[in-house]
Amino acid sequence: MELHILIVDDSSVMRAFIRRVLELSGLEVGRCLEASNGEEALRLLEDNWVDAVLTDINMPTMDGEELLRRMSGHPVLRLIPVLVVSTDRTDGRVQRMLTLGAKGYVTKPFAPETLREELEHSLAVVDGTE
Amino acid sequence: MEPNEIQIGLAAAVEEVLETMCFTSVLSSGEGAAPATMEETLPASGDEGPPADREVAVPAEAEADAGARACTAELRFEGNPSGGCRVSVPWNLARAVGAGFLGLEEMEVSDSQTEEVVCELANMICGSVLSRLESEATFRIIHPELVPPERGAGFEGAGSNRWFDLGDGILTVSLELQPAI
Numbered sequence: 001m002e003l004h005i006l007i008v009d010d011s012s013v014m015r016a017f018i019r020r021v022l023e024l025s026g027l028e029v030g031r032c033l034e035a036s037n038g039e040e041a042l043r044l045l046e047d048n049w050v051d052a053v054l055t056d057i058n059m060p061t062m063d064g065e066e067l068l069r070r071m072s073g074h075p076v077l078r079l080i081p082v083l084v085v086s087t088d089r090t091d092g093r094v095q096r097m098l099t100l101g102a103k104g105y106v107t108k109p110f111a112p113e114t115l116r117e118e119l120e121h122s123l124a125v126v127d128g129t130e
Numbered sequence: 131m132e133p134n135e136i137q138i139g140l141a142a143a144v145e146e147v148l149e150t151m152c153f154t155s156v157l158s159s160g161e162g163a164a165p166a167t168m169e170e171t172l173p174a175s176g177d178e179g180p181p182a183d184r185e186v187a188v189p190a191e192a193e194a195d196a197g198a199r200a201c202t203a204e205l206r207f208e209g210n211p212s213g214g215c216r217v218s219v220p221w222n223l224a225r226a227v228g229a230g231f232l233g234l235e236e237m238e239v240s241d242s243q244t245e246e247v248v249c250e251l252a253n254m255i256c257g258s259v260l261s262r263l264e265s266e267a268t269f270r271i272i273h274p275e276l277v278p279p280e281r282g283a284g285f286e287g288a289g290s291n292r293w294f295d296l297g298d299g300i301l302t303v304s305l306e307l308q309p310a311i
Binding site for chain 2: 010011012013014016017020058060087088089090091092107108109110111
């Protein structure tokens with residue numbers, strides 16, 4: 001089954017890096033949408049279903065924490081697993097994002113296999129297979 | 131915090147970022163600003179030297195690096211601790227690192243992509259080094275920005291500096307930590 005993914009990061013080179021890692025990971029990646037902040041991400045999600053959202057935290061306009069809060073409070077979007085990809089590895093921040101509903105947390109820098117494993121884990125949690 | 135702890139943290143953070151995200155290895159590194167000559171790239175006491183079979187940079191290249199136009203990114207962080215981090219890379223090396231990051235040929239990497247990759251390096255290096263130095267830290271990293279060449283590669287006075295030889299040039303990192311209030 002092809003996975004449709006939304007990557008949310010204000011850095012276009014980081015979005016390109018994540019897209020490349022996903023493509024090389026062995027996962028069957030279908031459509032790969034991109035947004036540069038939470039607001040853009042929500043607009044894309046109005047018209048596009050994705051299997052997972054990978055989001056940074058520190059972004060202008062709407063940060064990853066607010067994006068996660070809005071998705072968690074939405075009857076449909078709350079079903080999409082969110083994986084946080086951030087440089088912030090402080091315990092408080094990780095815990096807050098997981099409490100808000102993130103299914104996984106990857107800190108930058110990350111090895112390609114780490115991203116794949118965390119994404120698979122997040123999808124499995126939502127499927128109920130883990 | 132001991133200066134040596136900062137140097138060890140900087141070395142580990144930069145190596146981790148370059149190896150996992152840019153598929154680039156550090157050949158040698160040392161404390162201080164970028165060396166201008168080959169003699170200065172020889173390891174100082176306690177620093178790991180280059181492998182014996184490694185062909186080290188010739189002086190002309192090293193001097194060219196030192197004088198070359200650099201791409202420098204800086205960010206500030208607030209909290210406990212507060213401070214700043216600056217990463218400076220000669221332009222040719224920055225493009226090569228950008229190519230590694232993006233999986234492109236060097237000629238395919240634009241100037242803006244090169245600058246953005248150096249900003250991302252600063253972001254990741256800073257996050258990595260702070261978490262190594264302050265495992266209980268609570269801080270917020272402010273978005274990195276490019277530094278005009280006239281402001282130089284390092285912080286004046288208070289910063290800890292370390293250089294990294296990547297074979298094609300020298301990357302330098304400066305970290306400024308302000309004491310907790």
